[in-house]
Amino acid sequence: MAKQLDYHTIREIFTRFRDAEDEPKGELHHVNxxxxxxxxxxxxxxxxxxxxxxxxxxxxxxxxxxxxxxxxxxxxxxxxxxxxxxxxxxxxxxxxxxxxxxxxxxxxxxxxxxxxxxxxxxxxxxxxxxxxWWHHPAQAVDTHIFRVGNRTGIAPGKDVDAVERAIEDHIPADFQLHAHHWLILHGRYICVARKPKCAACLIRDLCPFEDKTL
CATH class of the missing domain: 1.10.340.30 (Hypothetical protein; domain 2)
Incomplete structure (x- = not known):
């Protein structure tokens, strides 16, 4: 588990996520x-x-x-x-x-x-x-977000409740609405479990993960 990142580093991380995709969407199909x-x-x-x-x-x-x-x-x-x-x-x-x-x-x-x-x-x-659906800044912590939160120090915690609280406490308010989707998509496609794609990572220079891949 990485140490909690400071405010300015977290702001830079989410600024990069937003610049790359300002309106991230969930991937589950639904009509209402x-x-x-x-x-x-x-x-x-x-x-x-x-x-x-x-x-x-x-x-x-x-x-x-x-x-x-x-x-x-x-x-x-x-x-x-x-x-x-x-x-x-x-x-x-x-x-x-x-x-x-x-x-x-x-x-x-x-x-x-x-x-x-x-x-x-x-x-x-x-x-x-x-x-x-209702665009509340609610944070749903799944395995991807739990892994990214702990690996990067964005939101470290021993269980999903702790990671959820860390997201709410440490990610700036203007990024809260989309934080869930930025983190889950990053975990699903870049910061994967077994061999993270660090070479393609937007935040690799800010991430303290010791076992980075090249």
């Missing part, structure tokens, strides 16, 4: 808040590409909680059976869809507490939805 919740819930222990492939046909005909209930669990399973843990995920999607219909008038709530009360929706999923 509901399909985003479903997609993020399905993405646990799965790749975004795999989820997108499974949900392409699904979201063409199912884009509301009621339509999901009308589809039924077995038909949902047929769509998502290429995704890991698909049976349990299908049960959760049906349960959360029923709760949204019965308790929220078919609408997705925009509070973290309400989102986290839904089956299969944890803090990370809630933060992704809050960030991507």
């Amino acid at each position: 808040a509901y399909t985003l919740v479903v997609a993020v819930a399905l993405s646990a222990q799965a790749t975004d590409a795999g989820v997108n492939k499974a949900t392409k046909a699904l979201f063409e005909k199912v884009d509301t909680p009621q339509k999901m209930l009308d589809l039924g669990e077995e038909q949902l399973i047929e769509h998502i059976k290429t995704i890991g843990l698909y049976r349990n995920k299908a049960k959760n999607v049906m349960k959360l869809s029923r709760i949204l219909v019965e308790d929220y008038g078919g609408e997705v709530p925009n509070s973290r507490a309400a989102l986290q009360s839904l089956p299969g929706v944890g803090r990370k999923t809630a933060n992704v939805v809050l960030n991507m």
Whole structure:
């Protein structure tokens, strides 16, 4: 774990990220808040590409909680059976869809507490939805962000909660909205787990990672 970087270094890092891509986007396909919740819930222990492939046909005909209930669990399973843990995920999607219909008038709530009360929706999923749909500066820490935060010293922490707090505490406010996407994309494509692509890294001169590759 690298030491926490200072404010000026972190500002320079995110200035470079912003200059390279000022409006980073999440890679999960969705058409509205509901399909985003479903997609993020399905993405646990799965790749975004795999989820997108499974949900392409699904979201063409199912884009509301009621339509999901009308589809039924077995038909949902047929769509998502290429995704890991698909049976349990299908049960959760049906349960959360029923709760949204019965308790929220078919609408997705925009509070973290309400989102986290839904089956299969944890803090990370809630933060992704809050960030991507309602543009809240919420930080969803996945394995990529955890790795980048610790490897670079941008947001070191022993667990995901500590990394989330470090992001909120140390990344300047004007970068908070897109911080999640800059970090996850950097971890997914450049600062990869086994052999980071340091030669192609925008911040290699600012990064304290000792095992840099050339």
